[in-house]
Amino acid sequence: METNWSIRLDTEAQTLGDRAATRLRELIHSGVFAPGQQLPAEPELARRLGVSRPTLRAAVAELIADLLLVRRRGVGTFVATTPHPADGLERLVGTGRGIALLGRRPGTTGLRVRHVVADRSLAGDLRIDPGDPVVHISRTRTADGVPVVHCAEWIPADLLPDPTALDGFGTRDSLYDVLADLGLPVRQAVARFVPVLPDPDLRDRLDVAPDVPVLLLEQRHFPATRADRIVLFSRNWYDTRRIDLQAIRRG
Amino acid sequence: METNWSIRLDTEAQTLGDRAATRLRELIHSGVFAPGQQLPAEPELARRLGVSRPTLRAAVAELIADLLLVRRRGVGTFVATTPHPADGLERLVGTGRGIALLGRRPGTTGLRVRHVVADRSLAGDLRIDPGDPVVHISRTRTADGVPVVHCAEWIPADLLPDPTALDGFGTRDSLYDVLADLGLPVRQAVARFVPVLPDPDLRDRLDVAPDVPVLLLEQRHFPATRADRIVLFSRNWYDTRRIDLQAIRRG
Numbered sequence: 001m002e003t004n005w006s007i008r009l010d011t012e013a014q015t016l017g018d019r020a021a022t023r024l025r026e027l028i029h030s031g032v033f034a035p036g037q038q039l040p041a042e043p044e045l046a047r048r049l050g051v052s053r054p055t056l057r058a059a060v061a062e063l064i065a066d067l068l069l070v071r072r073r074g075v076g077t078f079v080a081t082t083p084h085p086a087d088g089l090e091r092l093v094g095t096g097r098g099i100a101l102l103g104r105r106p107g108t109t110g111l112r113v114r115h116v117v118a119d120r121s122l123a124g125d126l127r128i129d130p131g132d133p134v135v136h137i138s139r140t141r142t143a144d145g146v147p148v149v150h151c152a153e154w155i156p157a158d159l160l161p162d163p164t165a166l167d168g169f170g171t172r173d174s175l176y177d178v179l180a181d182l183g184l185p186v187r188q189a190v191a192r193f194v195p196v197l198p199d200p201d202l203r204d205r206l207d208v209a210p211d212v213p214v215l216l217l218e219q220r221h222f223p224a225t226r227a228d229r230i231v232l233f234s235r236n237w238y239d240t241r242r243i244d245l246q247a248i249r250r251g
Numbered sequence: 252m253e254t255n256w257s258i259r260l261d262t263e264a265q266t267l268g269d270r271a272a273t274r275l276r277e278l279i280h281s282g283v284f285a286p287g288q289q290l291p292a293e294p295e296l297a298r299r300l301g302v303s304r305p306t307l308r309a310a311v312a313e314l315i316a317d318l319l320l321v322r323r324r325g326v327g328t329f330v331a332t333t334p335h336p337a338d339g340l341e342r343l344v345g346t347g348r349g350i351a352l353l354g355r356r357p358g359t360t361g362l363r364v365r366h367v368v369a370d371r372s373l374a375g376d377l378r379i380d381p382g383d384p385v386v387h388i389s390r391t392r393t394a395d396g397v398p399v400v401h402c403a404e405w406i407p408a409d410l411l412p413d414p415t416a417l418d419g420f421g422t423r424d425s426l427y428d429v430l431a432d433l434g435l436p437v438r439q440a441v442a443r444f445v446p447v448l449p450d451p452d453l454r455d456r457l458d459v460a461p462d463v464p465v466l467l468l469e470q471r472h473f474p475a476t477r478a479d480r481i482v483l484f485s486r487n488w489y490d491t492r493r494i495d496l497q498a499i500r501r502g
Binding site: 015065066067081088089090091092093176185186187188189190191192193194195196197211213214215219222224228240244245246247248249250251 | 317436440445475
C-alpha cells in the first residue's frame with residue numbers, strides 16, 4: 001500500500017514550501033527515508049506529498065542546503081549518509097513537543113494557573129502597562145518521568161476571550177495550541193540564554209544541588225498575525241545534565 | 252547621489268536570495284531603511300541591489316515572515332515599526348564579527364597556536380582517529396576592552412595545505428575566513444549549550460568569581476562543500492553578564 005506523506009496543516013504561519021520541507025525532515029528523521037536512500041522521482045514525490053513540483057523543488061533545495069539531502073548530478077537526490085542532528089533550539093516548538101522530538105516521553109508536574117497583575121519588570125517584558133492583568137502558568141516538565149525543565153509563563157489577560165479562559169488548562173495542553181486557537185499562532189520567539197545557580201525553590205523542583213548551574217531561557221513570543229504584541233513571556237530553567245540543548249546555526 | 256546597496260559576495264555558501272535578504276536586513280538594522288519607512292518600488296530596489304525581481308521578491312517574503320517588513324495591500328512594503336532584535340545565535344557568524352554586530356569593539360588577548368594530537372575525546376568531536384594531528388588555537392575575545400568569551404578551537408591538520416599554515420594566525424584573523432580561503436567555507440554548526448562554573452584558568456581569563464556560572468557553547472562546524480567532514484570544533488565560554496546571548500527561534 002502506498003503511504004500518504006501529505007502535509008498536516010498545523011500552523012497558519014508556515015508557507016506550503018515550509019511545510020513541505022518540514023514534512024521531508026520528518027520523513028528523514030523518522031527513517032522512512034533512510035540514510036543513503038534515493039528519493040522518489042520528483043513527479044511522484046510531489047504527488048505523494050500533495051504539493052506542486054516548484055514547491056517540492058524549493059523544499060528539496062532547503063534540505064540540500066541543510067546537508068540532509070545530497071544531489072548527484074544526472075542520478076538523483078539522496079538522503080545524506082552522514083548522521084546529522086535533527087533541528088534544535090533555533091526551531092520554535094513547545095517544550096513538551098521538544099521533549100518528544102528527542103525521543104523521550106514528556107510529562108508535567110506541579111501545574112498551577114494564577115491571576116496576577118504586572119509589576120514594572122513583567123510589564124516591560126510583555127510590553128503592557130504596570131497593573132495590567134496577566135495569567136501566570138507554572139509547571140515542571142519531565143522526560144521519561146525525570147524533571148528536566150521548570151517553566152514559568154505569562155500571558156496578557158486582554159488577549160484572552162475572558163479572564164478565566166485558561167483556568168481549565170490541563171497537564172497535557174500546549175500554550176502554543178491555545179494561542180493558535182485564539183487566532184494568535186506564535187511565529188517566533190526571541191530567546192535570551194543565562195546560566196544561573198538554582199534558588200531553593202528551583203533546586204526542589206528540578207532536584208538539583210545548589211552548586212549545579214542550570215540554563216535559563218527567557219523568551220518573548222511574537223504572533224504571526226500581530227507584530228506589535230508579545231503574546232507570551234516565559235522563563236524556562238533547564239537541567240542540561242538531563243536534557244541536551246542544541247541549536248543548528250546556519251551561515 | 253544614489254547609494255549602491257549591492258551585495259558583497261562574502262561566502263560561497265549563500266544563495267543570491269539569501270544574500271539579498273541579508274543585505275536588506277543590514278539596511279534595516281543600520282537604519283538606512285528606518286522603522287515605518289516605505290521600501291522603494293520593486294524594479295528600483297531590484298536594480299539598486301543588483302538582483303532580479305524574483306530574487307528580490309523571495310528576500311522580501313523572508314523578511315515579511317520574520318516580521319521585519321510589513322506589506323500593505325495596494326500600498327507597498329514598509330519597514331516594521333516595532334523594534335525588533337537583529338539576528339542572534341541561530342545565524343552563524345565568527346565570534347569577533349558577532350561582537351561587532353552588537354555594536355561593540357572586538358579585541359583578542361592571549362592568542363596561542365599549538366600543534367597537538369587528538370586524544371580519544373577530541374577525535375570523537377572532530378570525527379578523526381586518535382593520534383591524528385590537530386592545530387589548536389586558544390584566545391580570549393574582548394568587547395570594548397572587557398573579556399567576554401574565551402575560545403578554544405581545534406582544526407584537523409590534514410585539512411591544511413601544510414602543518415604550519417596557521418602559525419602566523421593573527422589576533423584580528425577569523426578562522427572562518429581561513430577555512431573559506433582553503434575551499435572549506437563553513438555552512439553550519441551544531442551548538443550545544445552547557446552552563447558551567449569556571450575552573451581557575453577560566454576565572455583568570457574572564458575575570459569572574461568562582462560562583463559565577465558561565466555558558467559553554469560546544470560547536471561542531473560543517474563545511475558547505477564536504478558534508479562528511481567536521482572542519483572545526485570549538486568550545487566558547489561566555490560571561491553572559493557582559494555579553495547578551497540571544498537567538499531568534501522560528502516556528
